[in-house]
Amino acid sequence: xxxxxxxxxxxxxxxxxxxxxxxxxxxxxxxxxxxxxxxxxxxxxxxxxxxxxxxxxxxxxxxxxxxxxxxxxxxxxxxxxxxxxxxxxxxxxxxxxxxxxxxxxxxxxxxxxxxxxxxxxxxxxxxxxxxxxxxxxxxxxxxxxxxxxxxxxxxxxxxxxxxxxxxxxxxxxxxxxxxxxxxxxxxxxxxxxxxxxxxxxxxxxxxxxxxxxxxxxxxxxxxxxxxxxxxxxxxxxxxxxxxxxxxxxxxxxxxxxxxxxxxxxxxxxxxxxxxxxxxxxxxxxxxxxxxxxxxxxxxxxxxxxxxxxxxxxxxxxxxxxxxxxxxxxxxx
Ligand SMILES: NC(=O)c1ccc[n+]([C@@H]2O[C@H](COP(=O)([O-])OP(=O)(O)OC[C@H]3O[C@@H](n4cnc5c(N)ncnc54)[C@H](OP(=O)(O)O)[C@@H]3O)[C@@H](O)[C@H]2O)c1
Numbered sequence: 001x002x003x004x005x006x007x008x009x010x011x012x013x014x015x016x017x018x019x020x021x022x023x024x025x026x027x028x029x030x031x032x033x034x035x036x037x038x039x040x041x042x043x044x045x046x047x048x049x050x051x052x053x054x055x056x057x058x059x060x061x062x063x064x065x066x067x068x069x070x071x072x073x074x075x076x077x078x079x080x081x082x083x084x085x086x087x088x089x090x091x092x093x094x095x096x097x098x099x100x101x102x103x104x105x106x107x108x109x110x111x112x113x114x115x116x117x118x119x120x121x122x123x124x125x126x127x128x129x130x131x132x133x134x135x136x137x138x139x140x141x142x143x144x145x146x147x148x149x150x151x152x153x154x155x156x157x158x159x160x161x162x163x164x165x166x167x168x169x170x171x172x173x174x175x176x177x178x179x180x181x182x183x184x185x186x187x188x189x190x191x192x193x194x195x196x197x198x199x200x201x202x203x204x205x206x207x208x209x210x211x212x213x214x215x216x217x218x219x220x221x222x223x224x225x226x227x228x229x230x231x232x233x234x235x236x237x238x239x240x241x242x243x244x245x246x247x248x249x250x251x252x253x254x255x256x257x258x259x260x261x262x263x264x265x266x267x268x269x270x271x272x273x274x275x276x277x278x279x280x281x282x283x284x285x286x287x288x289x290x291x292x293x294x295x296x297x298x299x300x301x302x303x304x305x306x307x308x309x310x311x312x313x314x315x316x317x318x319x320x321x322x323x324x325x326x327x328x329x330x331x332x
Contacts, residue, residue: 003027005309006101009066012057015253018316022055023072025310031105038083040094040104040111044120044305045076047312047328048129049319052250062275071099072312075129077120078104088113093120095128100312102332112283125158125303125327126294127287133244133276134162135286141274142218142242146171149212151231154222155196156183158327159244162299163220164193166290169298172218175211177227179322186325191300199227208234215239224248224256232259235267243273251320302326 010024033039054066054073066073076098080088085108088094093114098104114123137159138144150167154160155176164174164187175195176187184196195211197204204227208216215236221228224246235241249255264271279286293299304324306315311330318324 002030004030004102006071006099007309007312008069009055009072010068012065012068013052013055013253014057015251017251017320018055018313020313023313028101030103033082033084033105035084037105037107038080038085038088038111040078040096040098040106041081042076042078042098042102042104042332044078044124044332045074045098045100045312045330046124046129047306047315047319047330048075049245049247049250051316052319056253062277071101073097074099074312075124076104077114077123077128095123100309102309121303121305121327121329122301124329125301126162126299127290129276130158130301130327131162131290131294131299132279132283132286133159134166135290136276136279136282137220137242137244137274138163138166138218139289140279141272142220142240144170144172144218147173148217149173149175149214149236150218150220151175151177151208151212151216152220152222153177153199153225153227153231154245154247155187155193156325157222158301160220160222161187161191161301161326165191165299166293167218168192168194169293173212175208175216177223177231183322183325186302197227199225205230218242220244222247226256228256229259232263235263235269237267239267239269241269241271243271247319251317303329305329305331307331 008024011022077095080092094111096111150172152160152163156178167174174193176193187193188196197207216234217236217239219241222245225248304326
């Protein structure tokens with residue numbers, strides 16, 4: 001192959017669904033690896049809700065936006081096909097921020113060798129961002145304790161489903177909030193959650209009261225939306241709220257008002273946001289915590305795999321419609 005395909009971001013997103021006019025598909029000449037360089041053939045790339053932020057012109061975030069006219073940012077997995085780098089050999093399996101492109105020329109910076117025999121899809125679904133985020137958020141931020149009650153939103157998603165299963169394995173009572181009956185059934189019947197609430201159904205507060213009769217100690221927030229206020233109002237004294245994501249606002253580009261701080265004073269709550277870019281240096285320790293649960297078969301997952309680089313464009317809209325069933329991944 002002398003050329004390969006890449007997709008550049010050419011317009012910033014403000015609000016509304018993602019359409020093809022935000023991107024330009026380009027054919028590039030395949031590079032050679034010079035001294036100190038390697039080339040990775042990407043096999044699968046991860047789609048993540050964070051991409052809405054990376055596609056936005058706002059520079060006041062934890063990561064700068066993707067520069068217009070350059071390849072769209074993404075995390076992926078692949079195999080080294082050419083190497084002039086002493087640290088990497090042809091055939092090594094690699095993860096890293098490789099972008100929406102078939103081949104990735106690198107000096108090795110930021111790339112990690114995969115130290116697992118699990119298939120590529122499982123690595124991206126569990127042992128990469130979703131599992132690291134769930135582990136960091138639940139244990140290090142949320143300080144989950146056996147016997148407590150956890151409510152997690154986005155509970156059938158890639159992060160939320162792992163949060164709930166880790167918490168179940170550690171003896172918490174786990175209630176998941178989801179957007180469909182199919183997802184509610186999956187997290188209760190397949191993943192072993194104690195209960196599920198479809199936030200599109202009625203009588204949400206009564207459902208919460210029934211499923212969390214002793215109140216809520218830990219709230220892992222992935223979505224935002226009206227149920228946030230109801231969960232917040234049922235927090236127990238010294239409860240913790242882990243702010244991981246607010247996906248209900250990403251496509252619209254606006255976020256609903258948060259609940260009153262009064263309850264945080266009365267109940268002495270700890271409310272903490274976190275982003276994984278602050279914690280990637282600690283990935284090894286997080287994986288050491290997560291891996292035993294995976295090896296013991298306590299973490300099931302679903303992967304939603306799209307095919308072809310350009311499927312990434314419309315694929316991003318699945319996050320907002322709830323159309324993704326599990327970790328959203330593109331097979332190249
Ligand atoms: N802080 C960090 O470092 C970090 C790292 C990774 C991810 N995150 C955040 O974690 C969250 C989950 O990410 P993920 O990759 O695991 O995605 P995901 O949960 O697999 O997919 C997104 C899900 O969000 C739900 N959703 C969409 N619009 C919604 C709305 N208006 N109200 C309620 N739910 C809605 C949909 O599920 P339903 O069908 O159930 O509605 C959709 O399937 C996101 O907010 C993401 O930004 C944060």
